Amino acid sequence: MARSDSSQTTGSALLSDHAAARFLDQATFGPTPFSITQLQQVGISSWLAAQFALNTSDLPDQPILASDGKFNTNLGPVQAAFFQNAVSGQDQLRQRIAFALSEIWVVSQQSGVRQAYAFAPYWRVLRDNVFGNYRDIIKAVTLNPAMGRYLSMANNNKANAAKGTAANENYARELMQLFTLGLVQLNSDGSPAVDTHQNPIPTFNQSVVTNMAKVLTGWTYPTAPAVAARADNPPYFFGQMSAVEHNHDTSAKAIFSNIAIPGGQTAEQDLESLLDALMQQPTMAPFVSKQLIQHLVTSNPSPGYVQRVSSVFLNDGNGVTGNMQAVITAILTDAEARVNDDPNAAANPSFGHLREPVLFLANILRGLNGTVSASNNINLYATEMGQNLFNAPSVFSYFSPQYRTEGGLLGPEFQIYSTATAADAVTAALYGTLDKSTTIDLSSFLQPASSVEGTLDYVSYVFLHHAMSASLTQAATTAANAAKSAKAQVQSALYTVLTSGEYQIIQ
Numbered sequence: 001m002a003r004s005d006s007s008q009t010t011g012s013a014l015l016s017d018h019a020a021a022r023f024l025d026q027a028t029f030g031p032t033p034f035s036i037t038q039l040q041q042v043g044i045s046s047w048l049a050a051q052f053a054l055n056t057s058d059l060p061d062q063p064i065l066a067s068d069g070k071f072n073t074n075l076g077p078v079q080a081a082f083f084q085n086a087v088s089g090q091d092q093l094r095q096r097i098a099f100a101l102s103e104i105w106v107v108s109q110q111s112g113v114r115q116a117y118a119f120a121p122y123w124r125v126l127r128d129n130v131f132g133n134y135r136d137i138i139k140a141v142t143l144n145p146a147m148g149r150y151l152s153m154a155n156n157n158k159a160n161a162a163k164g165t166a167a168n169e170n171y172a173r174e175l176m177q178l179f180t181l182g183l184v185q186l187n188s189d190g191s192p193a194v195d196t197h198q199n200p201i202p203t204f205n206q207s208v209v210t211n212m213a214k215v216l217t218g219w220t221y222p223t224a225p226a227v228a229a230r231a232d233n234p235p236y237f238f239g240q241m242s243a244v245e246h247n248h249d250t251s252a253k254a255i256f257s258n259i260a261i262p263g264g265q266t267a268e269q270d271l272e273s274l275l276d277a278l279m280q281q282p283t284m285a286p287f288v289s290k291q292l293i294q295h296l297v298t299s300n301p302s303p304g305y306v307q308r309v310s311s312v313f314l315n316d317g318n319g320v321t322g323n324m325q326a327v328i329t330a331i332l333t334d335a336e337a338r339v340n341d342d343p344n345a346a347a348n349p350s351f352g353h354l355r356e357p358v359l360f361l362a363n364i365l366r367g368l369n370g371t372v373s374a375s376n377n378i379n380l381y382a383t384e385m386g387q388n389l390f391n392a393p394s395v396f397s398y399f400s401p402q403y404r405t406e407g408g409l410l411g412p413e414f415q416i417y418s419t420a421t422a423a424d425a426v427t428a429a430l431y432g433t434l435d436k437s438t439t440i441d442l443s444s445f446l447q448p449a450s451s452v453e454g455t456l457d458y459v460s461y462v463f464l465h466h467a468m469s470a471s472l473t474q475a476a477t478t479a480a481n482a483a484k485s486a487k488a489q490v491q492s493a494l495y496t497v498l499t500s501g502e503y504q505i506i507q
Contacts, residue, residue, distance in 0.1 A: 017040060018343055020037075020040050023039065023044060023338075027093050029086040029366060030359070032367060032369075033462060044332075048328075054090055054091035055128070057089040059078050060078065060081055060120060075116045075390055082379075082389060083372055084372045086099075086358070087366055097292075107119070108391055109391050111394070122147070133320070134322035138275060140240075143241045145236060148221065150395075153168070153219060154221050155221070167210075176208075180281070180288070181204070182203060188314075189310070190306035204256045208255055211254055212256075214253050215273075219242070221234065222240060223242070256277070261273050279322060284313075285313035285321075286310040289331070290309075291401055293306065294353065294410070294412060295353075297331060304336070305336040308334055312329075340507060343467060351507055354413035355505070355506055356387055357382040364498055368494075370439065371438065372437075373437035376434075378438065385422060386421070399416050422504065426495055442490055442491070445462075452480045452489060459490075460497075463503055476492075476493045476497055
């Protein structure tokens with residue numbers, strides 16, 4: 001596979017396979033020869049427009065009860081469908097962004113939401129809103145019953161002095177800390193804003209948390225079919241939570257930035273006021289933008305990169321704040337994301353991010369022409385690698401966005417990194433079976449295998465943006481030359497590449 005050295009990323013005719021593969025590694029679950037060629041033909045702008053229009057992947061609804069009459073807690077079919085979609089689904093960008101959002105807006109079976117049927121509806125909320133407005137995401141997730149269960153907003157009623165109860169503060173705190181504002185105010189480039197004593201300025205204090213909890217009172221689970229509605233409905237995870245006004249705190253509340261929520265409003269009106277207030281906070285733009293950049297492009301974006309994306313978050317060019325299509329486009333087409341599309345660009349050792357287990361597994365299966373059925377067990381390998389899908393250990397997700405490597409750089413995914421388990425998955429894929437229903441097809445790798453050089457060129461094209469280093473090329477050549485058959489040469493070359501740090505860190 002001959003490599004074009006053009007680095008142009010906007011014109012379809014001149015987009016190199018190197019540039020196309022890099023872009024697809026950031027915007028999808030991994031490039032394939034077909035998707036690389038397709039992107040080269042249409043160009044980035046047209047590709048984005050087409051992806052924004054696609055919404056084809058779904059997760060199957062699960063039975064509420066298991067065969068024994070108890071609540072069904074088997075998430076296996078949902079996890080299997082996720083990997084099937086990630087490997088073969090056409091709406092790659094929507095899936096990839098929805099997955100990134102699921103790692104920010106965490107709902108987990110590990111604590112709180114045991115029922116398996118809660119997860120497909122929650123996933124659809126993210127999937128259906130990723131290309132809308134961030135305000136819509138906040139509202140949809142806030143009123144989703146799975147989130148209501150996970151962070152205790154469902155049946156969160158106003159204080160009752162006679163009973164000694166107060167509004168639950170769980171969701172109120174995490175909505176600010178993890179989903180929208182963070183702990184400290186930020187400048188547009190993501191750096192902390194400081195006071196006159198050079199101390200970071202908090203975004204909220206305990207008083208704000210208490211008042212935010214009051215704002216969010218009065219919501220209950222959807223009413224299940226054939227069940228009478230109650231003020232505090234039992235958990236039911238299809239549909240959207242509904243307001244019970246007599247359980248809502250109607251007092252006036254002062255929230256972040258000393259914004260006043262007027263008294264006498266309904267639960268719906270208080271929520272709308274809160275959403276308006278959040279969208280007015282300039283800190284949200286860099287807070288959200290940086291996390292999305294980290295998930296898609298690089299763990300250590302420059303302040304300029306964060307600032308450029310934040311400015312689009314604040315104003316998409318038409319005066320709209322939170323336009324997700326504009327934000328995603330800004331992230332993926334920014335000069336910092338695209339600079340290494342030029343194969344002659346100087347290497348930046350701090351650029352890129354580690355493939356987390358879900359991305360790692362989906363990527364190797366896409367690259368190896370994998371066929372993944374609805375009964376696959378791919379998530380077992382993700383779990384061994386430290387990422388059990390929809391089972392994050394806490395509301396802080398599978399790994400912290402603030403986790404740093406020994407060298408001091410941000411490297412969130414390294415918090416769960418394991419070379420041994422990654423090698424186990426590669427070995428199973430190449431030499432055994434990942435599970436009874438998942439297969440790979442190495443025929444495309446065998447076609448150029450008349451020489452080891454041809455094999456490695458194709459492996460580099462599929463998995464390394466056609467940019468394999470001299471040292472990895474030598475290691476893979478040595479491994480391939482030691483094999484006795486064409487297939488064994490391909491397997492040896494692929495094993496060497498796919499277990500290398502060069503592959504596992506997306507640059």
